[in-house]
Amino acid sequence: MARIAGVNIPTQKRVHIALTYIHGIGHTKARQICQSVGVPEERRVNQMTDDEVIRIREAIDRDYTVEGDLRREVAMNIKRLLDLGCYRGLRHRKGLPVHGQRTHSNARTRKGRARPITGKKKA
Amino acid sequence: MSRSVWKGPFVDGYLLKKAQAVRDGGRNEVIKMWSRRSTVLPQFVGLTFGVHNGQKHIPVMVTENMIGHKFGEFAPTRTFSGHAADKKVRRA
Numbered sequence: 001m002a003r004i005a006g007v008n009i010p011t012q013k014r015v016h017i018a019l020t021y022i023h024g025i026g027h028t029k030a031r032q033i034c035q036s037v038g039v040p041e042e043r044r045v046n047q048m049t050d051d052e053v054i055r056i057r058e059a060i061d062r063d064y065t066v067e068g069d070l071r072r073e074v075a076m077n078i079k080r081l082l083d084l085g086c087y088r089g090l091r092h093r094k095g096l097p098v099h100g101q102r103t104h105s106n107a108r109t110r111k112g113r114a115r116p117i118t119g120k121k122k123a
Numbered sequence: 124m125s126r127s128v129w130k131g132p133f134v135d136g137y138l139l140k141k142a143q144a145v146r147d148g149g150r151n152e153v154i155k156m157w158s159r160r161s162t163v164l165p166q167f168v169g170l171t172f173g174v175h176n177g178q179k180h181i182p183v184m185v186t187e188n189m190i191g192h193k194f195g196e197f198a199p200t201r202t203f204s205g206h207a208a209d210k211k212v213r214r215a
């Protein structure tokens with residue numbers, strides 16, 4: 001078991017896949033990290049030497065914002081918009097899409113499950 | 124896509140003049156403006172602008188955080204207070 005960047009314990013997968021279990025690291029960053037610390041692509045997490053684990057840990061600590069810090073950063077950015085009283089802040093407040101998408105239909109990710117309209121007559 | 128840096132921020136010229144005039148005048152009055160497309164610049168901080176929303180001028184106190192946003196973002200153009208059906212649900 002390898003603990004990297006706090007609570008993440010990826011398992012028997014290849015390192016560059018296992019790293020994507022960390023919030024804030026996707027495929028691109030995972031590959032960058034592997035390359036920069038010289039971990040070959042076929043290496044799996046349980047085959048890594050302690051030294052490699054340490055180097056990966058250091059690389060992430062040094063160069064990337066992940067997990068709690070990243071979540072806090074995102075939350076702060078949204079909070080700034082909320083406090084500002086700008087259009088994007090209002091959209092966040094109302095739970096509607098922020099980037100100008102249509103809301104006549106769709107937008108279900110932001111609006112949540114569709115609620116039936118009460119009192120609507122059947123055709 | 125965001126605007127090229129080499130162009131600098133976009134501001135309608137008359138705003139700069141008006142803002143300067145109010146600064147020199149000393150009194151902090153609402154600057155009526157229609158230019159929703161203009162960027163909020165650092166020299167506007169502390170002034171109050173009446174940003175047109177298509178119907179009337181919404182007073183906007185410019186704070187430091189607003190720098191880089193457009194004036195239009197602070198004066199919503201639509202009024203939507205929910206559907207009639209939604210209200211019925213809430214009453215029931």
